[in-house]
Amino acid sequence: MAPGAAGAADAGAGSDADAVRATWEALTDVERTALAVVFWRARAAETVTDPATGAPLFSDPLAAAAVARCIPAEAAAGMEARNKAGVDRIGWMGVRTGEIDRRVAEAAAEAAAVGAGAGAGAGAAGAAGAAEAASTAVAAGAGAEAPPLQVAILGAGLDARAWRLAWPARVAVFEADTAPMLALKRRVFAGFGLHPSVAARREVACDLRDTAALASGLAAAGHRPEAPTVWLLEGLIGYLTRAEALGLLQALWRASAPGSRAVVTAPPSEGDRREAEAEGLELHHSTFEEAPETMERARAAGWEGRIVSRDELAARYGVARAQALLLLRKQ
Template sequence: MATTDHHDITGTAGAAALNRAFQRATETTSECPLFTDPYAPMFVDAAIQRGWRPPSGELAERLRALSDYTAARTKYCDEFLIAAGAVAITQAVLVGSGLDARAWRLPWLADSVVFDIDCPEILEFKRATLTACRAQPAARYVGVPIDPQSDWSAGLRGAGFDPSLPTAWCTEELLARLPPDALGSLLDRIRSLSAPSSRVAVEALPDQRAGLVDRLRQQGWAVTVTPITELLVRYRRVAREGVDHASAPSVLVEGRLRG
């Protein structure tokens, strides 16, 4: 497991999660949001009370420029999880989801369970903030406080994960944080825990696309690739001036195992 300061949400991993929460809060309060995340402003406010400073200067401009991209990615992953529920997949694993409170804000089936794998300081901050706000999850929520870049298989099983059940796996932006040689291990880990009819959604960097798709197909997944540019058109968003979306992490990949 990577070494982190488990008490400081403003550390490296926590700061990145807070920046994403800031983006989701901004989208939620926009004129025509792609999604609604009422918990994102709560995380931002709680972090400010702990001394965190919202993005400013060049970082704020960069996040603002990427706001349509980030919103489209969030919407895509939301729809992926909702679609999995529509075919009676009631077990979901979110790997490296940061401060996105999907277990609280999405419409889950009554018997659904959501496992959330992320760094201990992120999950503790999420738990403390939502508890203070008296927020209740819409599914059974199980936090798995393990660095998502490490081998979390045993920890996930120990938390009650059932590998005999179909699972919806969502990694969103995790691959952008992984060392190049860790991609195969992550996909192998997910595949080893996936029952028939499982699904996986992965965001990939452009230079990871070919290897990612090939690996998934070799493992038996039926693969669908969606470029971010296609999502921007689908959701009626446009690339903002000064942002080259072709050079951004621009491919979202879904895999499905046959039942």
């Protein structure tokens, strides 16, 4: 390369780095936390494998693209250093993401069978063109008929499952979060040139502590309580008080048809908080408790189900630390 061309390339790289840094510096603490989750997920997609096959546990190209667009090199290096010095967040996030992908796929197939009749509506995802044709159905209430299956991701943040998972046909995914977070998602994902793999994706802007606002937002977006729903609460419950969590779980139970499912990550424990403090990190959660305590609250709200413990997941995937999951259903 000629010296002039090299200089132009360096200048362009510097300009790109400056743009990424400016994006990062303009973010709120909540938005940076959402991007930190994306960073761990992107790194996990690169490094965490299925012990049984050796294949990557999951794929998330949108996470890698979001990191490149929004997280400056120095911030990424700091996250890597903290991972090496303390808890293996890359392995932890990889197991959480891959296991939730698996559980949501299972719940979607089961709930679709309940809603549409055995063997109907629970097949593999259709051709990419079919998903693309209805990919931008973010507007409220697309269509008069209830879909065979609804998936609602609460506290969706920068979750990319509506894009990267192979969904059964005619699934509607509802993503609920605050208006600023949904706006951040649109900004970050804009220009990637990818379309959701789900038949319809709909946004619900609300404060998830306000269950009345959530219910009205879901209804306005076309959610039908008489159709089966799979609810995903990943990394959410711990940011609610115990009373708020109970209220939310009760509201979801009321909005669920029989056969609906919920996949919920347990909040951090008091031991997790002490360990984080020893690393110099502050966890901004409202609730610290063990998974059985969270399950008691879910049962009080009407749900049935079981816990997949952190020890079970750690042993299955060969990692030092995992996060417990609650697998819930409405009979």
